[in-house]
Amino acid sequence: xxxxxxxxxxxxxxxxxxxxxxxxxxxxxxxxxxxxxxxxxxxxxxxxxxxxxxxxxxxxxxxxxxxxxxxxxxxxxxxxxxxxxxxxxxxxxxxxxxxxxxxxxxxxxxxxxxxxxxxxxxxxxxxxxxxxxxxxxxxxxxxxxxxxxxxxxxxxxxxxxxxxxxxxxxxxxxxxxxxxxxxxxxxxxx
Amino acid sequence: xxxxxxxxxxxxxxxxxxxxxxxxxxxxxxxxxxxxxxxxxxxxxxxxxxxxxxxxxxxxxxxxxxxxxxxxxxxxxxxxxxxxxxxxxxxxxxxxxxxxxxxxxxxxxxxxxxxxxx
Numbered sequence: 044x045x046x047x048x049x050x051x052x053x054x055x056x057x058x059x060x061x062x063x064x065x066x067x068x069x070x071x072x073x074x075x076x077x078x079x080x081x082x083x084x085x086x087x088x089x090x091x092x093x094x095x096x097x098x099x100x101x102x103x104x105x106x107x108x109x110x111x112x113x114x115x116x117x118x119x120x121x122x123x124x125x126x127x128x129x130x131x132x133x134x135x136x137x138x139x140x141x142x143x144x145x146x147x148x149x150x151x152x153x154x155x156x157x158x159x160x161x162x163x164x165x166x167x168x169x170x171x172x173x174x175x176x177x178x179x180x181x182x183x184x185x186x187x188x189x190x191x192x193x194x195x196x197x198x199x200x201x202x203x204x205x206x207x208x209x210x211x212x213x214x215x216x217x218x219x220x221x222x223x224x225x226x227x228x229x230x231x232x233x
Numbered sequence: 234x235x236x237x238x239x240x241x242x243x244x245x246x247x248x249x250x251x252x253x254x255x256x257x258x259x260x261x262x263x264x265x266x267x268x269x270x271x272x273x274x275x276x277x278x279x280x281x282x283x284x285x286x287x288x289x290x291x292x293x294x295x296x297x298x299x300x301x302x303x304x305x306x307x308x309x310x311x312x313x314x315x316x317x318x319x320x321x322x323x324x325x326x327x328x329x330x331x332x333x334x335x336x337x338x339x340x341x342x343x344x345x346x347x348x349x350x351x
Contacts, residue, residue, distance in 0.1 A: 101241065101242045101243055101244065101297070102242065102244070115297065115298070116241065116296075116297035116298045116299060117241050117297065117299065119297070119298065173234060173246075173247030173249050173250070174246070174247070187242075187296065188295060188296055188297070188298075189246075189250060189295060189296065190247075190249050190250055190295045195295050
């Protein structure tokens, strides 16, 4: 009767898989995330402390050392750290070490992510998202908070045919379901 | 799909990402404790609800999250312009500029090009 008292944390989408002939859907591994608010004059200090230059241009992201900073608003970023094996508090600690005025909230467990890849990935997401996902308007590295069906998501293009969909964990079941529908439609309309 | 220009994202986005947030350019009285009930009601409850050109606050809630101001025609539902919050009331584009905007944004619908209403 060993280890009965040891709880293991399950991802909200653990075991989910889906897609179609042109789209692959999978749950992203656990990652550390913070929601970061910084005034313009303190952006440089936070960039230095986090090791990533916080992007200041709308709809852009920056990556370094497994960390990605996504521009959400003029003073708002989502930081994702995929370098660790578990979820620690490295991002919170790094932000604190900056010594500059900021607001950081650990949202590692609030969000989960779905990786959408394949030639029909953009079509699958467009099943519920009104944004123009052509490479011209939404190039690799572009990111945006937007709407997907009934839920809010943060969308990041990681490659020409791959996206990361960040979604609140309680909405993840819905998001995955709608993506599955979109994936099926993308394969039909090919 | 109605597109709204967000002055912070510097891009046209779907109306689905936005929320209406009431009339714009309503200044809070500086001496709010001293004003009469009628003056407070005027400031707090009463809105012009104009037909035609109105100045409104909108929020890009499912985008950058920012509030901004927009000049909108409530009859045609056309956005004449949007500008950042905190700026004074902006002059409306002239008729030629508005026509140019309309020209640029006209979408060819099936009804206009193929249907009986042509």
